[in-house]
Amino acid sequence: MGFTRAQVDQLLQPINTNRVLRDGKGHSHVSQQDVLAHLVRIFGFGNFDTEIINVECVFETPRVNDQGKPSGRWDVCYRAAYRLIVKDEHGVEVCHFEDGSTATAENQKRGDAHDLAYKSALSLAKKRAAIPLGDQFGLSLYNKGQTSALVRGTLVMPEGQPAEQDVQDGVEKQVSLGNDEIERDLDASPAEPAGHPVPAVSVNAEWVNAFETRLASAGSDQLGALKREVAAEFKHHRLDSDAANQLMDAIRQRQAELNGQEAA
Structure with a gap:
Protein backbone atom coordinates (compact mmCIF):
# COMPACT_ATOMS: atom_id res chain seq x y z
CA MET A 1 0.00 0.00 0.00
CA GLY A 2 0.96 3.64 -0.37
CA PHE A 3 -0.31 6.84 1.17
CA THR A 4 -4.04 7.23 1.71
CA ARG A 5 -6.14 9.81 -0.15
CA ALA A 6 -6.47 11.83 3.05
CA GLN A 7 -2.68 11.87 3.53
CA GLY A 26 15.38 36.64 7.66
CA HIS A 27 15.48 33.24 5.92
CA SER A 28 12.29 31.16 6.30
CA HIS A 29 12.48 27.65 7.71
CA VAL A 30 10.65 25.14 9.89
CA SER A 31 12.00 23.93 13.21
CA GLN A 32 13.13 20.35 13.78
CA GLN A 33 10.53 19.82 16.51
CA ASP A 34 7.79 21.03 14.15
CA VAL A 35 8.92 18.59 11.45
CA LEU A 36 8.69 15.69 13.91
CA ALA A 37 5.28 16.85 15.12
CA HIS A 38 3.99 17.07 11.57
CA LEU A 39 5.28 13.61 10.69
CA VAL A 40 3.19 12.33 13.60
CA ARG A 41 0.12 14.32 12.48
CA ILE A 42 0.16 12.91 8.95
CA PHE A 43 1.61 9.41 9.31
CA GLY A 44 0.91 8.54 12.94
CA PHE A 45 3.01 7.40 15.86
CA GLY A 46 5.42 4.63 14.84
CA ASN A 47 4.72 4.94 11.11
CA PHE A 48 8.02 6.62 10.32
CA ASP A 49 11.61 6.02 11.33
CA THR A 50 14.61 8.35 11.44
CA GLU A 51 18.11 6.95 11.16
CA ILE A 52 21.49 8.60 11.58
CA ILE A 53 23.56 7.26 8.70
CA ASN A 54 26.72 9.03 9.73
CA VAL A 55 27.89 11.89 11.93
CA GLU A 56 31.46 13.09 12.30
CA CYS A 57 33.49 16.04 13.47
CA VAL A 58 34.97 17.86 10.47
CA PHE A 59 37.23 20.14 12.46
CA GLU A 60 37.76 21.79 15.84
CA THR A 61 39.90 24.91 15.85
CA PRO A 62 40.99 26.83 18.93
CA ARG A 63 40.85 30.62 18.76
CA VAL A 64 43.71 32.85 19.86
CA ASN A 65 43.70 36.40 21.14
CA ASP A 66 45.62 39.38 19.78
CA GLN A 67 48.76 38.14 21.53
CA GLY A 68 48.49 34.74 19.85
CA LYS A 69 47.55 32.95 23.06
CA PRO A 70 44.60 30.54 23.41
CA SER A 71 41.40 32.43 24.18
CA GLY A 72 39.47 29.44 25.51
CA ARG A 73 37.00 29.70 22.62
CA TRP A 74 36.61 27.22 19.77
CA ASP A 75 35.19 26.82 16.27
CA VAL A 76 33.77 23.33 15.66
CA CYS A 77 32.09 21.82 12.58
CA TYR A 78 30.11 18.57 12.32
CA ARG A 79 28.76 16.75 9.25
CA ALA A 80 25.70 14.48 9.47
CA ALA A 81 23.78 12.24 7.07
CA TYR A 82 20.20 11.26 7.86
CA ARG A 83 17.57 8.87 6.53
CA LEU A 84 13.80 9.31 6.90
CA ILE A 85 11.66 6.19 6.34
CA VAL A 86 7.91 6.69 5.89
CA LYS A 87 5.45 3.80 6.30
CA ASP A 88 1.81 3.19 5.51
CA GLU A 89 -0.88 2.63 8.14
CA HIS A 90 0.11 -1.05 8.38
CA GLY A 91 3.78 -0.30 9.08
CA VAL A 92 5.02 -1.19 5.59
CA GLU A 93 7.69 1.11 4.14
CA VAL A 94 6.34 3.38 1.41
CA CYS A 95 9.44 5.47 0.73
CA HIS A 96 12.62 6.76 2.28
CA PHE A 97 14.71 9.88 1.75
CA GLU A 98 18.28 10.73 2.65
CA ASP A 99 20.03 14.04 3.05
CA GLY A 100 22.80 15.65 5.03
CA SER A 101 24.16 18.87 6.39
CA THR A 102 27.13 20.50 8.05
CA ALA A 103 26.89 22.93 10.94
CA THR A 104 29.52 25.11 12.54
CA ALA A 105 29.50 26.54 16.05
CA GLU A 106 31.79 29.54 16.25
CA ASN A 107 33.50 31.28 19.15
CA GLN A 108 32.12 28.95 21.84
CA LYS A 109 33.51 27.12 24.84
CA ARG A 110 34.93 23.80 23.67
CA GLY A 111 32.16 21.56 25.01
CA ASP A 112 29.41 23.96 23.99
CA ALA A 113 30.88 24.19 20.48
CA HIS A 114 30.75 20.41 20.02
CA ASP A 115 27.25 20.19 21.50
CA LEU A 116 25.82 22.98 19.34
CA ALA A 117 27.48 21.91 16.07
CA TYR A 118 26.59 18.22 16.59
CA LYS A 119 22.91 18.84 17.36
CA SER A 120 22.55 21.49 14.68
CA ALA A 121 24.00 19.24 11.96
CA LEU A 122 21.59 16.43 12.91
CA SER A 123 18.58 18.76 13.09
CA LEU A 124 19.33 20.35 9.72
CA ALA A 125 19.89 16.95 8.08
CA LYS A 126 16.60 15.68 9.53
CA LYS A 127 14.68 18.65 8.15
CA ARG A 128 16.27 18.32 4.72
CA ALA A 129 15.44 14.61 4.54
CA ALA A 130 11.75 15.48 4.96
CA ILE A 131 11.64 18.13 2.20
CA PRO A 132 10.70 15.62 -0.59
CA LEU A 133 7.35 15.27 1.20
CA GLY A 134 6.48 18.69 -0.20
CA ASP A 135 5.23 22.07 0.92
CA GLN A 136 4.06 20.86 4.33
CA PHE A 137 7.71 20.16 5.16
CA GLY A 138 9.20 23.39 3.85
CA LEU A 139 9.64 22.81 0.11
CA SER A 140 7.88 26.03 -0.92
CA LEU A 141 9.99 28.08 1.51
CA TYR A 142 12.99 27.60 -0.78
CA ASN A 143 11.24 29.92 -3.25
CA LYS A 144 12.11 33.06 -1.26
CA GLY A 145 9.95 32.08 1.69
CA GLN A 146 6.82 31.25 -0.35
CA THR A 147 4.01 29.93 1.86
CA SER A 148 1.42 29.36 -0.87
CA ALA A 149 1.37 25.86 -2.37
CA LEU A 150 4.24 25.12 -4.75
CA VAL A 151 3.32 21.52 -5.64
CA ARG A 152 -0.43 22.27 -5.98
CA GLY A 153 -1.36 18.84 -7.38
CA THR A 154 -0.19 15.39 -8.49
CA LEU A 155 -1.23 13.04 -11.28
CA VAL A 156 -1.03 10.11 -8.86
CA MET A 157 -4.02 10.31 -6.53
CA PRO A 158 -5.08 7.26 -4.51
CA GLU A 159 -8.73 6.34 -4.16
CA GLY A 160 -10.53 6.80 -0.89
CA GLN A 161 -11.98 9.51 1.30
CA PRO A 162 -10.40 12.95 1.03
CA ALA A 163 -9.09 14.72 4.10
CA GLU A 164 -11.90 16.15 6.21
CA GLN A 165 -9.78 18.92 7.70
CA ASP A 166 -6.32 20.44 7.62
CA VAL A 167 -4.36 18.89 10.50
CA GLN A 168 -2.36 22.11 10.71
CA ASP A 169 -5.42 24.00 11.95
CA GLY A 170 -4.93 25.25 15.48
CA VAL A 171 -1.15 24.81 15.51
CA GLU A 172 0.28 27.55 17.69
CA LYS A 173 2.98 29.92 16.50
CA GLN A 174 6.26 28.02 16.62
CA VAL A 175 9.38 29.20 18.46
CA SER A 176 12.84 27.89 17.66
CA LEU A 177 14.61 26.00 20.45
CA GLY A 178 17.94 27.10 19.02
CA ASN A 179 19.32 23.71 17.97
CA ASP A 180 18.07 23.80 14.39
CA GLU A 181 19.56 27.03 13.15
CA ILE A 182 23.00 28.59 13.22
CA GLU A 183 23.41 32.27 14.06
CA ARG A 184 26.08 32.75 11.42
CA ASP A 185 26.03 36.53 11.97
CA LEU A 186 27.67 35.84 15.31
CA ASP A 187 30.89 34.65 13.68
CA ALA A 188 33.64 36.66 15.33
CA SER A 189 35.69 36.66 12.12
CA PRO A 190 35.93 40.00 10.28
CA ALA A 191 33.01 40.55 7.93
CA GLU A 192 35.03 42.89 5.69
CA PRO A 193 37.27 41.58 2.87
CA ALA A 194 40.93 41.08 3.65
CA GLY A 195 42.84 44.35 3.71
CA HIS A 196 39.91 46.41 4.99
CA PRO A 197 39.89 47.56 8.63
CA VAL A 198 37.33 46.05 10.97
CA PRO A 199 35.25 48.82 12.58
CA ALA A 200 35.93 49.28 16.26
CA VAL A 201 33.12 48.11 18.51
CA SER A 202 32.05 50.07 21.57
CA VAL A 203 29.51 48.07 23.56
CA ASN A 204 26.66 50.17 24.91
CA ALA A 205 26.36 48.88 28.49
CA GLU A 206 23.10 50.77 29.01
CA TRP A 207 21.52 49.03 25.99
CA VAL A 208 22.78 45.63 27.19
CA ASN A 209 21.30 46.18 30.66
CA ALA A 210 17.95 47.25 29.18
CA PHE A 211 17.99 44.21 26.87
CA GLU A 212 18.64 41.83 29.78
CA THR A 213 15.73 43.41 31.69
CA ARG A 214 13.40 42.83 28.73
CA LEU A 215 14.68 39.29 28.31
CA ALA A 216 13.99 38.44 31.96
CA SER A 217 10.26 38.98 31.43
CA ALA A 218 10.03 37.84 27.79
CA GLY A 219 7.70 35.04 26.73
CA SER A 220 8.48 32.27 24.25
CA ASP A 221 6.80 34.17 21.43
CA GLN A 222 9.22 37.09 21.92
CA LEU A 223 12.53 35.22 21.95
CA GLY A 224 12.86 35.00 18.17
CA ALA A 225 12.63 38.79 17.85
CA LEU A 226 15.20 39.23 20.62
CA LYS A 227 17.63 36.91 18.82
CA ARG A 228 17.23 38.91 15.62
CA GLU A 229 17.82 42.11 17.59
CA VAL A 230 21.12 40.80 18.94
CA ALA A 231 22.18 39.62 15.48
CA ALA A 232 21.40 43.07 14.02
CA GLU A 233 23.37 44.85 16.76
CA PHE A 234 26.36 42.58 16.09
CA LYS A 235 26.09 42.96 12.31
CA HIS A 236 26.13 46.76 12.60
CA HIS A 237 29.14 46.65 14.96
CA ARG A 238 27.26 47.80 18.05
CA LEU A 239 28.12 44.57 19.92
CA ASP A 240 31.37 42.66 19.99
CA SER A 241 31.40 38.87 19.58
CA ASP A 242 31.76 38.13 23.31
CA ALA A 243 28.80 40.34 24.28
CA ALA A 244 26.67 38.99 21.43
CA ASN A 245 27.36 35.35 22.33
CA GLN A 246 26.66 36.02 26.01
CA LEU A 247 23.28 37.49 25.12
CA MET A 248 22.50 34.53 22.83
CA ASP A 249 23.39 32.17 25.69
CA ALA A 250 21.05 34.17 27.96
CA ILE A 251 18.24 33.82 25.41
CA ARG A 252 18.75 30.05 25.28
CA GLN A 253 18.69 29.93 29.09
CA ARG A 254 15.44 31.91 29.12
CA GLN A 255 13.93 29.46 26.62
CA ALA A 256 14.98 26.56 28.85
CA GLU A 257 13.36 28.28 31.86
CA LEU A 258 10.11 28.77 29.96
CA ASN A 259 10.14 25.16 28.74
CA GLY A 260 10.55 24.04 32.36
CA GLN A 261 7.62 26.20 33.48
CA GLU A 262 5.40 24.74 30.76
CA ALA A 263 6.38 21.18 31.71
CA ALA A 264 5.56 21.86 35.36
Missing part, protein backbone atom coordinates in the same frame (compact mmCIF):
# COMPACT_ATOMS: atom_id res chain seq x y z
CA VAL A 8 -2.05 13.04 -0.05
CA ASP A 9 -4.74 15.71 0.30
CA GLN A 10 -2.98 16.94 3.41
CA LEU A 11 0.45 16.96 1.77
CA LEU A 12 -0.94 19.14 -1.03
CA GLN A 13 -2.02 21.84 1.42
CA PRO A 14 0.16 24.96 1.72
CA ILE A 15 2.17 25.24 4.89
CA ASN A 16 0.46 27.01 7.77
CA THR A 17 2.27 30.31 8.38
CA ASN A 18 2.26 29.63 12.15
CA ARG A 19 4.75 26.86 11.47
CA VAL A 20 7.21 29.12 9.61
CA LEU A 21 10.18 30.66 11.43
CA ARG A 22 12.79 33.18 10.33
CA ASP A 23 16.45 33.03 11.28
CA GLY A 24 18.75 35.94 12.09
CA LYS A 25 19.09 36.79 8.39
Whole structure:
Protein backbone atom coordinates (compact mmCIF):
# COMPACT_ATOMS: atom_id res chain seq x y z
CA MET A 1 0.00 0.00 0.00
CA GLY A 2 0.96 3.64 -0.37
CA PHE A 3 -0.31 6.84 1.17
CA THR A 4 -4.04 7.23 1.71
CA ARG A 5 -6.14 9.81 -0.15
CA ALA A 6 -6.47 11.83 3.05
CA GLN A 7 -2.68 11.87 3.53
CA VAL A 8 -2.05 13.04 -0.05
CA ASP A 9 -4.74 15.71 0.30
CA GLN A 10 -2.98 16.94 3.41
CA LEU A 11 0.45 16.96 1.77
CA LEU A 12 -0.94 19.14 -1.03
CA GLN A 13 -2.02 21.84 1.42
CA PRO A 14 0.16 24.96 1.72
CA ILE A 15 2.17 25.24 4.89
CA ASN A 16 0.46 27.01 7.77
CA THR A 17 2.27 30.31 8.38
CA ASN A 18 2.26 29.63 12.15
CA ARG A 19 4.75 26.86 11.47
CA VAL A 20 7.21 29.12 9.61
CA LEU A 21 10.18 30.66 11.43
CA ARG A 22 12.79 33.18 10.33
CA ASP A 23 16.45 33.03 11.28
CA GLY A 24 18.75 35.94 12.09
CA LYS A 25 19.09 36.79 8.39
CA GLY A 26 15.38 36.64 7.66
CA HIS A 27 15.48 33.24 5.92
CA SER A 28 12.29 31.16 6.30
CA HIS A 29 12.48 27.65 7.71
CA VAL A 30 10.65 25.14 9.89
CA SER A 31 12.00 23.93 13.21
CA GLN A 32 13.13 20.35 13.78
CA GLN A 33 10.53 19.82 16.51
CA ASP A 34 7.79 21.03 14.15
CA VAL A 35 8.92 18.59 11.45
CA LEU A 36 8.69 15.69 13.91
CA ALA A 37 5.28 16.85 15.12
CA HIS A 38 3.99 17.07 11.57
CA LEU A 39 5.28 13.61 10.69
CA VAL A 40 3.19 12.33 13.60
CA ARG A 41 0.12 14.32 12.48
CA ILE A 42 0.16 12.91 8.95
CA PHE A 43 1.61 9.41 9.31
CA GLY A 44 0.91 8.54 12.94
CA PHE A 45 3.01 7.40 15.86
CA GLY A 46 5.42 4.63 14.84
CA ASN A 47 4.72 4.94 11.11
CA PHE A 48 8.02 6.62 10.32
CA ASP A 49 11.61 6.02 11.33
CA THR A 50 14.61 8.35 11.44
CA GLU A 51 18.11 6.95 11.16
CA ILE A 52 21.49 8.60 11.58
CA ILE A 53 23.56 7.26 8.70
CA ASN A 54 26.72 9.03 9.73
CA VAL A 55 27.89 11.89 11.93
CA GLU A 56 31.46 13.09 12.30
CA CYS A 57 33.49 16.04 13.47
CA VAL A 58 34.97 17.86 10.47
CA PHE A 59 37.23 20.14 12.46
CA GLU A 60 37.76 21.79 15.84
CA THR A 61 39.90 24.91 15.85
CA PRO A 62 40.99 26.83 18.93
CA ARG A 63 40.85 30.62 18.76
CA VAL A 64 43.71 32.85 19.86
CA ASN A 65 43.70 36.40 21.14
CA ASP A 66 45.62 39.38 19.78
CA GLN A 67 48.76 38.14 21.53
CA GLY A 68 48.49 34.74 19.85
CA LYS A 69 47.55 32.95 23.06
CA PRO A 70 44.60 30.54 23.41
CA SER A 71 41.40 32.43 24.18
CA GLY A 72 39.47 29.44 25.51
CA ARG A 73 37.00 29.70 22.62
CA TRP A 74 36.61 27.22 19.77
CA ASP A 75 35.19 26.82 16.27
CA VAL A 76 33.77 23.33 15.66
CA CYS A 77 32.09 21.82 12.58
CA TYR A 78 30.11 18.57 12.32
CA ARG A 79 28.76 16.75 9.25
CA ALA A 80 25.70 14.48 9.47
CA ALA A 81 23.78 12.24 7.07
CA TYR A 82 20.20 11.26 7.86
CA ARG A 83 17.57 8.87 6.53
CA LEU A 84 13.80 9.31 6.90
CA ILE A 85 11.66 6.19 6.34
CA VAL A 86 7.91 6.69 5.89
CA LYS A 87 5.45 3.80 6.30
CA ASP A 88 1.81 3.19 5.51
CA GLU A 89 -0.88 2.63 8.14
CA HIS A 90 0.11 -1.05 8.38
CA GLY A 91 3.78 -0.30 9.08
CA VAL A 92 5.02 -1.19 5.59
CA GLU A 93 7.69 1.11 4.14
CA VAL A 94 6.34 3.38 1.41
CA CYS A 95 9.44 5.47 0.73
CA HIS A 96 12.62 6.76 2.28
CA PHE A 97 14.71 9.88 1.75
CA GLU A 98 18.28 10.73 2.65
CA ASP A 99 20.03 14.04 3.05
CA GLY A 100 22.80 15.65 5.03
CA SER A 101 24.16 18.87 6.39
CA THR A 102 27.13 20.50 8.05
CA ALA A 103 26.89 22.93 10.94
CA THR A 104 29.52 25.11 12.54
CA ALA A 105 29.50 26.54 16.05
CA GLU A 106 31.79 29.54 16.25
CA ASN A 107 33.50 31.28 19.15
CA GLN A 108 32.12 28.95 21.84
CA LYS A 109 33.51 27.12 24.84
CA ARG A 110 34.93 23.80 23.67
CA GLY A 111 32.16 21.56 25.01
CA ASP A 112 29.41 23.96 23.99
CA ALA A 113 30.88 24.19 20.48
CA HIS A 114 30.75 20.41 20.02
CA ASP A 115 27.25 20.19 21.50
CA LEU A 116 25.82 22.98 19.34
CA ALA A 117 27.48 21.91 16.07
CA TYR A 118 26.59 18.22 16.59
CA LYS A 119 22.91 18.84 17.36
CA SER A 120 22.55 21.49 14.68
CA ALA A 121 24.00 19.24 11.96
CA LEU A 122 21.59 16.43 12.91
CA SER A 123 18.58 18.76 13.09
CA LEU A 124 19.33 20.35 9.72
CA ALA A 125 19.89 16.95 8.08
CA LYS A 126 16.60 15.68 9.53
CA LYS A 127 14.68 18.65 8.15
CA ARG A 128 16.27 18.32 4.72
CA ALA A 129 15.44 14.61 4.54
CA ALA A 130 11.75 15.48 4.96
CA ILE A 131 11.64 18.13 2.20
CA PRO A 132 10.70 15.62 -0.59
CA LEU A 133 7.35 15.27 1.20
CA GLY A 134 6.48 18.69 -0.20
CA ASP A 135 5.23 22.07 0.92
CA GLN A 136 4.06 20.86 4.33
CA PHE A 137 7.71 20.16 5.16
CA GLY A 138 9.20 23.39 3.85
CA LEU A 139 9.64 22.81 0.11
CA SER A 140 7.88 26.03 -0.92
CA LEU A 141 9.99 28.08 1.51
CA TYR A 142 12.99 27.60 -0.78
CA ASN A 143 11.24 29.92 -3.25
CA LYS A 144 12.11 33.06 -1.26
CA GLY A 145 9.95 32.08 1.69
CA GLN A 146 6.82 31.25 -0.35
CA THR A 147 4.01 29.93 1.86
CA SER A 148 1.42 29.36 -0.87
CA ALA A 149 1.37 25.86 -2.37
CA LEU A 150 4.24 25.12 -4.75
CA VAL A 151 3.32 21.52 -5.64
CA ARG A 152 -0.43 22.27 -5.98
CA GLY A 153 -1.36 18.84 -7.38
CA THR A 154 -0.19 15.39 -8.49
CA LEU A 155 -1.23 13.04 -11.28
CA VAL A 156 -1.03 10.11 -8.86
CA MET A 157 -4.02 10.31 -6.53
CA PRO A 158 -5.08 7.26 -4.51
CA GLU A 159 -8.73 6.34 -4.16
CA GLY A 160 -10.53 6.80 -0.89
CA GLN A 161 -11.98 9.51 1.30
CA PRO A 162 -10.40 12.95 1.03
CA ALA A 163 -9.09 14.72 4.10
CA GLU A 164 -11.90 16.15 6.21
CA GLN A 165 -9.78 18.92 7.70
CA ASP A 166 -6.32 20.44 7.62
CA VAL A 167 -4.36 18.89 10.50
CA GLN A 168 -2.36 22.11 10.71
CA ASP A 169 -5.42 24.00 11.95
CA GLY A 170 -4.93 25.25 15.48
CA VAL A 171 -1.15 24.81 15.51
CA GLU A 172 0.28 27.55 17.69
CA LYS A 173 2.98 29.92 16.50
CA GLN A 174 6.26 28.02 16.62
CA VAL A 175 9.38 29.20 18.46
CA SER A 176 12.84 27.89 17.66
CA LEU A 177 14.61 26.00 20.45
CA GLY A 178 17.94 27.10 19.02
CA ASN A 179 19.32 23.71 17.97
CA ASP A 180 18.07 23.80 14.39
CA GLU A 181 19.56 27.03 13.15
CA ILE A 182 23.00 28.59 13.22
CA GLU A 183 23.41 32.27 14.06
CA ARG A 184 26.08 32.75 11.42
CA ASP A 185 26.03 36.53 11.97
CA LEU A 186 27.67 35.84 15.31
CA ASP A 187 30.89 34.65 13.68
CA ALA A 188 33.64 36.66 15.33
CA SER A 189 35.69 36.66 12.12
CA PRO A 190 35.93 40.00 10.28
CA ALA A 191 33.01 40.55 7.93
CA GLU A 192 35.03 42.89 5.69
CA PRO A 193 37.27 41.58 2.87
CA ALA A 194 40.93 41.08 3.65
CA GLY A 195 42.84 44.35 3.71
CA HIS A 196 39.91 46.41 4.99
CA PRO A 197 39.89 47.56 8.63
CA VAL A 198 37.33 46.05 10.97
CA PRO A 199 35.25 48.82 12.58
CA ALA A 200 35.93 49.28 16.26
CA VAL A 201 33.12 48.11 18.51
CA SER A 202 32.05 50.07 21.57
CA VAL A 203 29.51 48.07 23.56
CA ASN A 204 26.66 50.17 24.91
CA ALA A 205 26.36 48.88 28.49
CA GLU A 206 23.10 50.77 29.01
CA TRP A 207 21.52 49.03 25.99
CA VAL A 208 22.78 45.63 27.19
CA ASN A 209 21.30 46.18 30.66
CA ALA A 210 17.95 47.25 29.18
CA PHE A 211 17.99 44.21 26.87
CA GLU A 212 18.64 41.83 29.78
CA THR A 213 15.73 43.41 31.69
CA ARG A 214 13.40 42.83 28.73
CA LEU A 215 14.68 39.29 28.31
CA ALA A 216 13.99 38.44 31.96
CA SER A 217 10.26 38.98 31.43
CA ALA A 218 10.03 37.84 27.79
CA GLY A 219 7.70 35.04 26.73
CA SER A 220 8.48 32.27 24.25
CA ASP A 221 6.80 34.17 21.43
CA GLN A 222 9.22 37.09 21.92
CA LEU A 223 12.53 35.22 21.95
CA GLY A 224 12.86 35.00 18.17
CA ALA A 225 12.63 38.79 17.85
CA LEU A 226 15.20 39.23 20.62
CA LYS A 227 17.63 36.91 18.82
CA ARG A 228 17.23 38.91 15.62
CA GLU A 229 17.82 42.11 17.59
CA VAL A 230 21.12 40.80 18.94
CA ALA A 231 22.18 39.62 15.48
CA ALA A 232 21.40 43.07 14.02
CA GLU A 233 23.37 44.85 16.76
CA PHE A 234 26.36 42.58 16.09
CA LYS A 235 26.09 42.96 12.31
CA HIS A 236 26.13 46.76 12.60
CA HIS A 237 29.14 46.65 14.96
CA ARG A 238 27.26 47.80 18.05
CA LEU A 239 28.12 44.57 19.92
CA ASP A 240 31.37 42.66 19.99
CA SER A 241 31.40 38.87 19.58
CA ASP A 242 31.76 38.13 23.31
CA ALA A 243 28.80 40.34 24.28
CA ALA A 244 26.67 38.99 21.43
CA ASN A 245 27.36 35.35 22.33
CA GLN A 246 26.66 36.02 26.01
CA LEU A 247 23.28 37.49 25.12
CA MET A 248 22.50 34.53 22.83
CA ASP A 249 23.39 32.17 25.69
CA ALA A 250 21.05 34.17 27.96
CA ILE A 251 18.24 33.82 25.41
CA ARG A 252 18.75 30.05 25.28
CA GLN A 253 18.69 29.93 29.09
CA ARG A 254 15.44 31.91 29.12
CA GLN A 255 13.93 29.46 26.62
CA ALA A 256 14.98 26.56 28.85
CA GLU A 257 13.36 28.28 31.86
CA LEU A 258 10.11 28.77 29.96
CA ASN A 259 10.14 25.16 28.74
CA GLY A 260 10.55 24.04 32.36
CA GLN A 261 7.62 26.20 33.48
CA GLU A 262 5.40 24.74 30.76
CA ALA A 263 6.38 21.18 31.71
CA ALA A 264 5.56 21.86 35.36
